[in-house]
Amino acid sequence: MLVLLPVASYADESELERTLDLASSSVFYSLRSKIPQQSKPNIAFANFYAAKSKHECRPLTEFLADALSEQFVVLNNNQSAPFRVVPRSVLGAVEDECSYGSKDSACDHSSLVTAADILVTAEWKDNGSISIYAIHMDTPSHSGTETLYQTTIKIGLEDLAPDLYQCWTGRAKYAAPKPPESAGTIKPPGSGSNVPPWGEEPRPPRNEEPPSPTSTVRAWHGTAADVASEITDKIFVTIDSKGPQLQLLAKFDGTTMFGTIEGFGNTTICGPKDTIRCYDFTGTMYPNDVAVSNATNPHATVHLTHSASFGGTFLVAGTFEIGPSPGHPQGQKGKLRLELADSTTAERYKLGMLVRMQRYPAALELCQIMAERTENRKTAGFHRDCGTAHAGLQHYPEAVTSLLQATKLEPENIENWNDICVYQTLQGAFTAAQSSCRKGYDLDNQQYPLMVNLANAYLLAGDYNIALEWYRKAVPLIPSREALESGPLADLAGFVAKDWQVADCKKARAWLLQAFEAR
Structure with missing residues (x-):
């Protein structure tokens, strides 16, 4: 099992945070310095990349390495992902020519990078953004522990530069969707909830096969590499504070399932100084978005082996197994990585998921908690989801009140x-x-x-x-x-x-x- 150690090799946590912020934002710093007249960073990103590559299909990570090179020494940029970087302020006089693995004694990084070795990779997301991962490695051999960090930059290249979109995703730009037919004028509660969660643009339907495991970002090393390389689907999980309950938004073979696993949970003891929570859940999968009273199957298990909270992001690695069901007679199993923010964003994910699953009392309970945060009260999607939950319980005056708050923010x-x-x-x-x-x-x-x-x-x-x-x-x-x-x-x-x-x-x-x- 992966163990997370505190970042003791940096002077303090703020130094690490500043370093990782540099890693994630230096792409735009680089662009702004090269294209000062460009007001929109999305267009600047596309134009700069197009001009630099002359529309050749270069890997996204290769461009990212170039953008980081002004403030970081790129150690092993061999056009593979992930690659390693070290802040220039840490390496000091180490020259750029010192590539990772060099036998030159002047380029012996083994004694230099233990304090600041960072693993960087990036992946193109289906919602039109690029996620950049910067991972602090405790030892140069990557056999030690790691602290995870992630940031997402909205790009929208599928419209700005379709050839780059095809290059980085391996597929052509999706066809424009036809306007959907209305399912009715008085819509069932939950049909208008903000899913996907806030912070993402609604995704147009795509006529394409689910992504293959090879399209997954490989940002893990050591024992976690097995997890990342075999991810087949993403599952959003929240752990109910009242007991051992998992609420899942899962996608198996292109079929979306919403539901809960209720069973027995074990909290494993982890390192005394570590911010880790380890869970084992074995229970029954109950679908919540369809009129089915019986369980999908009697053998659903989720084993979460590692979790870490850093920079507001909650990341988990583990495995899942869903037993046989009518749609999947062989059952489903695989490795997974869960991504959920551990604060405000986590609450927003959870609220949207509860509304979609029509768990309205739980959603309203969460609404009361979230209403204490000013940033939530200033978000139209929060009021909309709470209004939908009220309407689902036929609390129509309260639903109207919530939605009127949403109209003030989105008139x-x-x-x-x-x-x-x-x-x-x-x-x-x-x-x-x-x-x-x-x-x-x-x-x-x-x-x-x-x-x-x-x-x-x-x-x-x-x-x-x-x-x-x-x-x-x-x-x-x-x-x-x-x-x-x-x-x-x-x-x-x-x-x-x-x-x-x-x-x-x-x-x-x-x-x-x-x-x-x-x-």
């Missing part, structure tokens, strides 16, 4: 106004619902869900003729019979079940069917 977010309109309608505040839908419609007058929800609000307020005008506007924009049935017709059926304006709802249903067929 042009149409989805927020649409959902406010829906929840106000469901709580019987029809006049307020009309106003909210109008605000969304004023932002975009081509969104038929807003028109239908506005029509619903007028219909339930007793204004059938005005409602009919809005239904008439919406009908040409409804993309399919399925969208009609799962949207406005399902809404009207729900209103009839509540005994709201039954006669008008039935008339509206008949009119919608006739108008849709005649369009």
